[in-house]
Every structure is written in C-alpha cells, then in structure tokens.
Amino acid sequence: MKELAPMKELMPFYQAVDNPAALGRSITHKKVIGTLCSYAPEELIYAAGFHPMRLFASKKEIHLAHNHLQTYCCSVVRGVLEDSLSGHLDFLHGAVFPHTCDSMQRLSDIWRLKGRYPFFADVILPAKMNTPSANAYMAAVLTRFKTDLEADAGITITQQALADAVHLYNRIRSTLSSIYAHKSKYPASLTNRDIHALVKGSMLMDRQQAADLLDKVVRRLASADPAADHARTWGTKRLILSGSVCDMPALYDLFQDTGAAVVGDDLCTGSRWFEGLTDEDDEPIAAITRRYARRMVCPAKHQGLHTRAAHLVEKAQSLKADGVVFVLLKFCDPHAFDYPYIKAFLDDAGIRSLVLELDDSQDSLGQLATRIETFIHMI
Amino acid sequence: MTRTIDKENTKIAAAKKMRDIMTTYYLDALSASENNRQVAWITSGGPVEPLVAMDIIPVYPENHGAMIGSAKMGEDLCSKAEEMGYSTDLCAYARADIGCSVAKGGPIGGLPKPDMLICCNNICGTVLKWYEVQARYYGVPLFILDTPVCHTGFFPETAAYVKAQITEYIGFLETATRRKMDMDRMNQVGHLSLEGQKLWQQVLRTTAHKPSPMSAFDAFFFLALIVTLRGTTTAVDFYRELIAEMNDRIAKGISVVPDEQYRLLWDNLPVWHRLKWLSKKFSNHRACLVADTYTSAWCGAIQYIDPDNFLDSIAQAYTRIYLNIGIDQMADQVLDMIQFYDVNGLVMHSNRSCKPYSFGQMDIMRIVQKKAGIPVLMLEADMVDPRSFSESQMETRIDAFMEIILQRGATGRGGQ
Ligand code: SF4
Ligand code: SF4
Numbered sequence: 001m002k003e004l005a006p007m008k009e010l011m012p013f014y015q016a017v018d019n020p021a022a023l024g025r026s027i028t029h030k031k032v033i034g035t036l037c038s039y040a041p042e043e044l045i046y047a048a049g050f051h052p053m054r055l056f057a058s059k060k061e062i063h064l065a066h067n068h069l070q071t072y073c074c075s076v077v078r079g080v081l082e083d084s085l086s087g088h089l090d091f092l093h094g095a096v097f098p099h100t101c102d103s104m105q106r107l108s109d110i111w112r113l114k115g116r117y118p119f120f121a122d123v124i125l126p127a128k129m130n131t132p133s134a135n136a137y138m139a140a141v142l143t144r145f146k147t148d149l150e151a152d153a154g155i156t157i158t159q160q161a162l163a164d165a166v167h168l169y170n171r172i173r174s175t176l177s178s179i180y181a182h183k184s185k186y187p188a189s190l191t192n193r194d195i196h197a198l199v200k201g202s203m204l205m206d207r208q209q210a211a212d213l214l215d216k217v218v219r220r221l222a223s224a225d226p227a228a229d230h231a232r233t234w235g236t237k238r239l240i241l242s243g244s245v246c247d248m249p250a251l252y253d254l255f256q257d258t259g260a261a262v263v264g265d266d267l268c269t270g271s272r273w274f275e276g277l278t279d280e281d282d283e284p285i286a287a288i289t290r291r292y293a294r295r296m297v298c299p300a301k302h303q304g305l306h307t308r309a310a311h312l313v314e315k316a317q318s319l320k321a322d323g324v325v326f327v328l329l330k331f332c333d334p335h336a337f338d339y340p341y342i343k344a345f346l347d348d349a350g351i352r353s354l355v356l357e358l359d360d361s362q363d364s365l366g367q368l369a370t371r372i373e374t375f376i377h378m379i
Numbered sequence: 380m381t382r383t384i385d386k387e388n389t390k391i392a393a394a395k396k397m398r399d400i401m402t403t404y405y406l407d408a409l410s411a412s413e414n415n416r417q418v419a420w421i422t423s424g425g426p427v428e429p430l431v432a433m434d435i436i437p438v439y440p441e442n443h444g445a446m447i448g449s450a451k452m453g454e455d456l457c458s459k460a461e462e463m464g465y466s467t468d469l470c471a472y473a474r475a476d477i478g479c480s481v482a483k484g485g486p487i488g489g490l491p492k493p494d495m496l497i498c499c500n501n502i503c504g505t506v507l508k509w510y511e512v513q514a515r516y517y518g519v520p521l522f523i524l525d526t527p528v529c530h531t532g533f534f535p536e537t538a539a540y541v542k543a544q545i546t547e548y549i550g551f552l553e554t555a556t557r558r559k560m561d562m563d564r565m566n567q568v569g570h571l572s573l574e575g576q577k578l579w580q581q582v583l584r585t586t587a588h589k590p591s592p593m594s595a596f597d598a599f600f601f602l603a604l605i606v607t608l609r610g611t612t613t614a615v616d617f618y619r620e621l622i623a624e625m626n627d628r629i630a631k632g633i634s635v636v637p638d639e640q641y642r643l644l645w646d647n648l649p650v651w652h653r654l655k656w657l658s659k660k661f662s663n664h665r666a667c668l669v670a671d672t673y674t675s676a677w678c679g680a681i682q683y684i685d686p687d688n689f690l691d692s693i694a695q696a697y698t699r700i701y702l703n704i705g706i707d708q709m710a711d712q713v714l715d716m717i718q719f720y721d722v723n724g725l726v727m728h729s730n731r732s733c734k735p736y737s738f739g740q741m742d743i744m745r746i747v748q749k750k751a752g753i754p755v756l757m758l759e760a761d762m763v764d765p766r767s768f769s770e771s772q773m774e775t776r777i778d779a780f781m782e783i784i785l786q787r788g789a790t791g792r793g794g795q
Contacts, residue, residue: 105735126527333508
C-alpha cells in the first residue's frame with residue numbers, strides 16, 4: 001500500500017500541510033485569522049471576508065515559549081506560542097481563542113498581552129452544551145464575535161454572506177464525511193496519511209479552493225474500480241483514533257506500515273471538525289449554535305456523563321473497527337480525565353484499545369512502533 | 380529592636396478551637412445519612428450559600444485534598460488513581476480524591492458519600508472533568524454552574540447566563556431535597572456569608588502590621604472555615620475571635636516570625652506536604668510570608684455582593700474571582716497586595732497540579748518585576764504530590780533568593 005503515490009488530486013493538500021506558513025504568506029487577497037480549535041466559528045470569520053486558518057505547532061525547537069509556559073504544558077499550546085513569538089506567524093492579521101481547556105485559556109491571555117497582531121478575540125463559549133440557557137448564551141457569544149469581526153473589517157456581515165459561508169462549510173463537511181465513508185468502505189483507496197492531509201489541508205487552504213478540490217477527490221474516488229480497491233483491503237485491520245490534535249503524519253504511516261487502516265476518528269483534527277451540518281434554512285447564528293450543541297463534544301465541554309464513550313463505542317461498532325487507539329497528548333487534562341471511563345466502555349463492548357501518550361513535537365516514534373505492532377497483530 | 384518572646388506565646392490560641400470546629404463539622408458530615416441529612420460535594424469556588432440555606436451539608440473534596448497533602452498521604456492516593464488509568468499529570472486534588480473514593484483511605488477514612496455534586500468551574504476546567512468522574516462513580520446528580528472566564532471583562536450575556544443558572548441551581552436543589560427554598564433563610568445565610576467574608580478579609584489584613592501577627596501559613600490553616608462554613612454563624616463568630624486575638628498580638632508586639640525583618644508575598648496554592656519545612660526555612664531568614672493570593676480569593680469578590688439581593692448579585696461575585704480573570708488583572712491584584720502589605724519579595728509556587736493558576740505566572744512575574752521592582756522567586760513543586768519536590772534544590776533557591784533580599788535591605792520594599 002505504501003508504495004502508492006498519492007493521487008494527483010491530493011497534491012494541493014499535501015503542499016498545504018507541508019508548509020502552512022508558506023501557504024499563509026501566499027494568501028494575499030484576504031487577511032488571515034488564526035484559529036486554535038474546532039470550536040472556532042469559522043463561518044463567521046469567513047463571512048467577514050477573512051481567511052480562517054487553523055494553527056498547528058510547527059514543531060520548531062522551543063526557545064521563546066519557555067519564558068511564558070512551564071514544562072508541564074501541552075505541546076500544542078507551547079508550540080503555537082513559540083511560532084508566534086518567533087515571528088513564524090507574522091502573516092497573521094490576528095487570532096481567535098474559543099474557550100476550551102485551562103491551558104488554552106491562559107495561552108489566550110499571554111497572546112493578548114504580547115499584542116503582536118492587530119486583531120484578537122476571545123470567544124468565551126459555555127462549558128455546557130446541553131442546556132437551553134447555555135445555548136442562548138452561546139448564540140449571544142457568537143453575536144458578539146460577529147460584531148468584533150465587523151468592527152475590525154469595517155463592514156457589516158450580511159445575512160447573505162453568512163448563509164453563503166454556511167453553505168460553503170457544509171460542502172466541505174459533507175465531502176470530507178463522504179471521503180471518510182469511502183475510506184472506511186475501501187480502506188486501500190486512500191492511505192492513512194492521505195486522510196490526515198485532506199483534513200488538515202482543508203483547515204489551512206482557501207475554503208473555496210478546498211471545497212472544489214474535495215469535490216474532485218470525491219469524483220475521482222467514485223470513478224475508481226471498487227473491486228480493485230476491495231481486493232487490496234484483504235487482511236487490513238481497521239482502526240479508529242481518539243484524542244485531541246493528531247498532527248503526526250509519521251504515526252499515520254506507522255499504522256499503515258503495520259497493515260492497519262484508520263477508518264474513522266474522534267479527533268479535534270478530524271471528525272469533530274467536520275461532522276454535522278449547519279441547517280441552511282434557519283437564521284445562521286441560531287443554526288451554527290445548534291450545530292455545536294448537537295456535535296460530538298470535545299472533553300473540555302459537557303454534554304452528559306457518558307456521551308463521548310457511547311459515541312465512540314457506536315462509531316467503532318458501526319465502522320466494524322478492530323480497535324481504538326487513544327492518541328493523547330502529554331499534559332492534556334481534558335482527554336486524560338476521560339480516558340479511563342471511555343476505555344472501560346470499550347472493554348465492556350469487547351473493543352480492544354491502546355493508549356499512546358504523545359508529544360506533538362516528537363519526531364521519532366521508534367519506541368512506540370513495537371507497542372503499535374503488538375497491538376495491531378493482537379486485534 | 381529584637382524582642383525575645385516566650386515560644387509558647389507565639390502560638391495562635393484560636394487554632395485549637397478551629398480544629399475542634401472542623402472535627403465537629405466532619406463528624407456531622409460523616410454521620411449525615413444516619414441523621415437523614417443530605418450531603419453535597421461542592422468545589423471550593425462554588426456558591427455554598429443555597430446549600431446551607433437548604434440544610435444540606437456541603438463537603439469540599441479540595442479541602443479534603445489539602446488534608447491528604449498535609450497528612451503526607453498524597454503520593455499513596457494519587458498512585459491509586461494512576462493505577463486506575465489517570466495520568467500523573469492531572470491535578471493531585473482530583474487524583475487523590477478519585478483514589479480515595481475507591482480505596483476509602485485517607486486521613487478521615489474517606490469523605491461521606493455524596494447525594495449530589497455541585498461543580499462551579501470558576502477555578503478551573505479540571506473540576507468539570509473530576510466531578511463528571513465522581514458523578515459516574517457515585518451515580519448521583521451533578522449540577523454544573525458554568526461561570527465563563529472574564530479575560531477582559533464581564534459582559535451582559537455572561538451576567539444573564541450565570542443568573543439563569545443560579546435559578547436552575549435552586550431548582551436543582553429543590554428537586555433533590557423535595558423541599559422549597561425558604562427565601563428568608565436564604566437571605567439570612569447571604570448576610571452571614573458576606574459578613575464572614577468581610578471578617579476573613581480583616582483577618583488577612585491584620586498582617587499589614589509590622590511585625591506581622593500571623594503568616595500566610597496560618598492563613599492556609601484558618602481558611603478552612605470560610606470555605607466550608609461560609610454563611611454560618613460558626614464562621615462569623617470564629618473569625619471575630621481570631622481578629623480579637625490578632626489585635627491583641629499586635630498590641631503586645633507578638634510576631635509570628637521572631638525578629639521579622641523581611642516580608643514576602645506568596646502566590647498559588649500552598650505546598651501542603653511541606654508547610655512546616657517552608658515556614659521554618661523562611662523564618663530562619665527572618666522572613667515572614669505575610670500574605671498570599673490564594674486565601675484572599677475567598678474575600679476577593681466582596682465588592683460585587685449585595686446582601687439584600689444576594690442570589691442575583693452572586694452571579695457576578697462568583698464569576699469574577701481571582702482565577703477566572705485575565706492574567707493582567709491578576710497581576711494588578713498582586714501589585715495591590717505588594718503595596719498594601721509592603722513586601723520585599725514575591726514567592727511564586729509553580730504548581731504542577733494547577734495549570735490555570737500556574738500558566739501565566741511567568742508573565743505576572745515580569746509585570747511585577749517591572750512595576751514593583753521587587754525580586755521574584757519561582758519554586759517548582761506540587762501542592763499534594765511530593766514526587767516532584769526536591770528539598771535540596773528548593774533550599775538552595777530559597778537561600779539564594781533571600782541573599783538578594785538581604786542585600787537590598789529592609790527598605791527595598793514594594794510599598795515604598
Ligand atoms: S491538547 Fe489538550 S491541553 Fe492542549 S490545548 Fe488541546 S485540549 Fe488543551
Ligand atoms: S488545584 Fe487548580 S486544577 Fe486542581 S481543582 Fe484547584 S483550581 Fe482546579
């Protein structure tokens with residue numbers, strides 16, 4: 001499987017992923033606003049005429065961030081701060097911080113006090129996603145954010161612009177969902193790394209371009225001979241990844257090399273970003289709020305006591321997964337708190353799992369290889 | 380102007396009474412079910428007053444965590460949670476509590492089983508996850524009071540959201556107890572709560588006197604009542620006596636650190652398992668930790684409380700607390716304290732357990748160095764888990780820091 005070169009439709013995604021900063025600098029027709037998590041209301045940013053771009057740690061050596069964050073901080077927060085302080089993100093017009101975990105909360109403060117960019121906004125989302133008062137508050141927060149964007153852009157975001165943005169994002173979401181579905185049905189039709197490139201690339205590149213390119217990928221996949229794909233899936237183990245940010249292409253390769261296909265995920269850099277559509281016939285802010293309320297929560301948000309575990313079990317069963325791999329980042333509290341109970345749910349359902357505690361910046365996965373191989377051979 | 384004071388005299392007499400009150404409180408809580416009383420576990424920053432008004436016994440896992448730390452049982456109980464799959468990097472209060480629930484160990488044999496859980500996230504996101512864990516374990520209802528962080532301000536939508544939740548909170552308690560809230564009683568409790576907080580503030584402010592009649596180490600101890608018995612006459616009466624004792628000490632010139640020469644401010648939670656050691660260490664340098672940012676959090680929102688409109692006003696008071704604001708506002712409060720207590724230096728505990736308290740500390744440190752011009756010491760430790768504590772390293776760093784303070788002399792104060 002590995003020797004297959006990515007199909008040509010995927011090349012722009014690979015290019016975007018390879019050097020996000022170069023891509024950021026190349027976007028000159030719009031101001032770029034960095035986003036830090038899947039709760040960033042990108043439709044609003046887009047509708048205001050900005051280019052929303054997800055920030056990933058570039059994994060350069062840490063020098064400057066050590067002056068702001070102690071050693072027990074996750075590599076995402078530390079890495080993104082390093083990139084900002086070192087000037088690596090100087091193409092940004094600003095950034096938006098949705099409230100999620102404690103580490104992000106303080107990164108927002110540190111970032112704001114540094115004041116490197118003209119635009120800055122906190123989007124202080126509720127921690128609960130399951131009550132009417134929290135949903136009402138969420139809609140008010142989104143409205144405030146809309147006003148912040150308008151003030152900076154010097155425009156009024158029309159209902160039409162918002163509706164168009166919602167439509168565009170729905171296109172991206174539904175194509176990514178169908179690509180995931182295809183990968184699950186024909187695991188050899190795309191490599192694991194292709195999936196990573198597609199999702200991450202879509203978070204970085206111009207959204208119109210991403211939507212058009214994703215359409216092409218879907219068409220190309222549809223025209224391929226499923227029988228040929230199917231033959232190549234023989235013996236493949238089916239995996240689901242669960243965690244926060246999983247920005248380690250080498251890890252995806254490692255699964256591939258061991259003969260395992262990633263057929264689904266519950267990741268902030270995966271399904272949680274694109275699952276669920278925004279109702280297009282409703283008032284956009286209300287519709288965006290509703291999508292967040294319905295969408296699978298990140299563990300920094302509350303939506304019931306068993307929601308995440310039940311969701312993962314159901315996903316594993318419906319995708320006929322052979323196993324679940326928790327890709328947890330070191331020092332990530334919300335995910336570390338959920339891990340034991342979710343694992344127990346998987347155990348009860350007879351689904352095997354493996355937990356990897358990773359550092360986003362770690363290049364060598366050598367020590368993990370043996371554990372991963374053992375797990376994959378066992379399932 | 381050295382005064383020799385009989386060692387026994389420097390002990391604070393109220394400490395014994397405080398211990399008795401806490402013992403009675405825990406005995407009551409532990410025998411709650413035999414007396415047909417309900418127990419609610421609540422986070423330390425949560426609004427306890429409605430519980431008191433409804434005659435529900437509030438229990439604080441964080442206070443219990445502090446007891447576990449002081450009793451040096453932290454490592455054992457944390458390891459228990461780690462065996463259950465919880466990462467060593469999680470808050471040690473949460474780990475110790477989760478471990479203790481299963482092991483039924485700890486200094487008092489575990490906390491009484493909760494009938495309900497009240498989680499207010501104004502201190503951190505950890506409590507949300509921790510209380511979810513306990514809600515699953517005990518199978519009891521969980522109420523989450525979500526207090527959005529005030530990075531730069533308190534917005535109308537935040538006020539409306541938290542107010543709505545205060546109403547939901549009362550409704551939750553009414554369902555749990557199958558009783559209506561008695562609003563007169565609620566008002567009484569509200570008045571007592573505010574009075575208790577004002578008295579607590581007075582207790583803390585006695586240390587502005589030179590020499591200081593008590594230290595932050597004493598404040599860490601006396602804090603338990605304003606946390607657990609806020610809204611009761613017990614807390615009010617006790618703090619009145621404590622203030623009287625402090626004033627008496629001031630009148631007699633009794634200082635907690637013999638021959639106090641230097642005054643320091645502490646930031647972050649205490650290192651519960653090393654309180655004695657640290658206190659001795661600083662006092663050997665004739666330095667008194669006169670105040671801290673932690674214990675003052677329980678009187679930091681007094682300005683927002685309206686005793687005649689208590690329930691409405693606590694929406695703001697419980698949201699705008701020390702940890703739930705931006706680090707620039709936290710730095711301002713630190714600077715105010717430096718001025719008010721007239722200190723020579725700031726000691727910051729970089730606490731592995733508590734990310735919202737510790738991240739941003741380095742920025743606060745630089746603001747303080749720049750604006751107040753006093754030396755700052757950053758100590759790496761953990762409030763409960765002793766495994767990341769290196770006594771020799773700590774000793775060297777404190778000695779070096781005190782050397783700098785000494786060279787600057789007693790005049791090098793932030794307040795001057
Ligand atoms: S990886 Fe975890 S700790 Fe880090 S920013 Fe994401 S949720 Fe927060
Ligand atoms: S120590 Fe910090 S992380 Fe732990 S419960 Fe307290 S505020 Fe939360």
